[in-house]
Amino acid sequence: MSTPLAIVGGGPAGMAAALEAADAGLACTILDEAPLLGGQIYRAAPHAFAHVDAAAAGRDHARGEAMRADVAAASDRIDVRSGTSVVGIWERELLWVSDEASGSLDADQLILATGSYDRPVPFPGWTLPGVLTAGGAQSLVKTMRVRPGHRALVAGTGPLLLVVANQLHKVGVEVVAVLEAGRPPLSPRALAGVWGQRELLADAWRYVGGLRRAGIPLRFGHTVFEAHGTDAVDGATFGPVDRRTWRPLRDRAERVDVDLLVVGFGFVPNTALAALADCRMAYVHDVGGWVPERSALMETTASGVFAVGDGAGVAGALVAVDEGRVAGITGAERAGALTRDEADRRRAAPLRRLRRMGGVRRLLDELSRIRPGLADLATPDTIACRCEEVARAEVDHAMAEGARDLQAVKLLTRLGMGACQGRNCGPSMGLHLAAALGVSPADVGRIRARPPIKPVTIGMLANGDATWALDGEGEPERTPDRATDTATNTATNGRER
Numbered sequence: 001m002s003t004p005l006a007i008v009g010g011g012p013a014g015m016a017a018a019l020e021a022a023d024a025g026l027a028c029t030i031l032d033e034a035p036l037l038g039g040q041i042y043r044a045a046p047h048a049f050a051h052v053d054a055a056a057a058g059r060d061h062a063r064g065e066a067m068r069a070d071v072a073a074a075s076d077r078i079d080v081r082s083g084t085s086v087v088g089i090w091e092r093e094l095l096w097v098s099d100e101a102s103g104s105l106d107a108d109q110l111i112l113a114t115g116s117y118d119r120p121v122p123f124p125g126w127t128l129p130g131v132l133t134a135g136g137a138q139s140l141v142k143t144m145r146v147r148p149g150h151r152a153l154v155a156g157t158g159p160l161l162l163v164v165a166n167q168l169h170k171v172g173v174e175v176v177a178v179l180e181a182g183r184p185p186l187s188p189r190a191l192a193g194v195w196g197q198r199e200l201l202a203d204a205w206r207y208v209g210g211l212r213r214a215g216i217p218l219r220f221g222h223t224v225f226e227a228h229g230t231d232a233v234d235g236a237t238f239g240p241v242d243r244r245t246w247r248p249l250r251d252r253a254e255r256v257d258v259d260l261l262v263v264g265f266g267f268v269p270n271t272a273l274a275a276l277a278d279c280r281m282a283y284v285h286d287v288g289g290w291v292p293e294r295s296a297l298m299e300t301t302a303s304g305v306f307a308v309g310d311g312a313g314v315a316g317a318l319v320a321v322d323e324g325r326v327a328g329i330t331g332a333e334r335a336g337a338l339t340r341d342e343a344d345r346r347r348a349a350p351l352r353r354l355r356r357m358g359g360v361r362r363l364l365d366e367l368s369r370i371r372p373g374l375a376d377l378a379t380p381d382t383i384a385c386r387c388e389e390v391a392r393a394e395v396d397h398a399m400a401e402g403a404r405d406l407q408a409v410k411l412l413t414r415l416g417m418g419a420c421q422g423r424n425c426g427p428s429m430g431l432h433l434a435a436a437l438g439v440s441p442a443d444v445g446r447i448r449a450r451p452p453i454k455p456v457t458i459g460m461l462a463n464g465d466a467t468w469a470l471d472g473e474g475e476p477e478r479t480p481d482r483a484t485d486t487a488t489n490t491a492t493n494g495r496e497r
Helices: 012-023 059-073 134-144 160-170 188-194 198-214 272-276 317-334 340-368 372-377 392-400 406-413 425-437 458-462 483-492
Strands: 002-008 028-032 078-082 085-090 093-098 101-112 116-118 131-133 151-156 174-180 218-220 222-229 233-240 254-256 260-264 267-269 281-284 289-292 305-307 383-385 468-470 476-478
Touching (some): 101 458, 134 160, 160 174, 160 198, 160 260, 222 260, 267 289, 272 289, 317 340, 372 425, 406 425
Parallel strands (some): 028 078
Antiparallel strands (some): 093 101, 116 267, 281 289, 468 476
């Protein structure tokens, strides 16, 4: 099967790209692993929760509904394949799995709109039931109106903390405090950065005002130190951090009784597919870590491959939409559906908005930039890799044995060899290695993505129209007549023995 334009990810960036391409007359295919389009920020409620009040769901829900309706109206040019995960890519050929089947899709051009995921920061007790990421808590509250606990502490950094705390309060959770590791953003420089962005200023004021009305204290320069409990969280220790490094000042710790601990230390771009597509990657700390290098028109260094949205650098939904628009228009131009002049005219408005948003983006990046002192939250006994149950002490021992990058640590400890392929442990242990070795996070590298990038069964891979094996050099080799052997190789190559 083939398509003129494949879009991986159906969040704000992916939907915007598809709408622009379709409006120009170019047929495209969206592959999205969720049952409904929207991604995280524009997430749609499951059908079983269709009774949820749209007004209570907020403005993001309304924006998502509008975009989903536009995509549905263009169904003659936009082929939506929901519940479909792309688990491998070679040049512009995609390997996808859906339910109990798999297949391949050849794309003339490819737009990666893969989004991001919550940044994990290990600390004692972080694996206990009752410890949720901010994104996880928000999904329960926003789309299902589920109360995930009774008494909560919210900790981390970034504006999402305010949003989640307000949402928890609205569903009846007692939020004892919001702990922001960074400093207060109210300064002349900060105001200059967001001046003219009326909508963002209004949002910030509304969330801060919501905390004040609810009597929820917002404590800057503080974070969580430890979660307590045996079978589930029953308390947490928190305290101040060093202003410059965010290193925990444990001698000033406090304890509070809670049954829910929500932690949000920003997001990590989901770049596994970009790496598999041979896009040149760069470490950019302020936008979440490793990201594909891009041109002004969102094209990566791999010809015909674009990257947009948080998967190309965390910047939020408004930026994601306009990046998606630019990529969709450019894809239509490259396919011959638009002339250069018409494409320039259509790109002008989103490019202008992206330039205006640059000041806000730089401000948020500066305020929420992860500091190296957070690596000191983990003790030697703290689990660093949840999949393989690797403790931080084992990572330290690997460094003592000579490991100087994440790949070497992986070989010595099995860190990153589990089902998530390093998504959870890679970012945090990269920061730990960098701090311990006195180098940049870029110098310790990353855990390389390998197909399949997510767990799949042999049955899924065998029940499809194409399968792959890896030759001795790690390059894909098409072997459609050896489905069973190939499926076995592909399903297990993420776990090295």
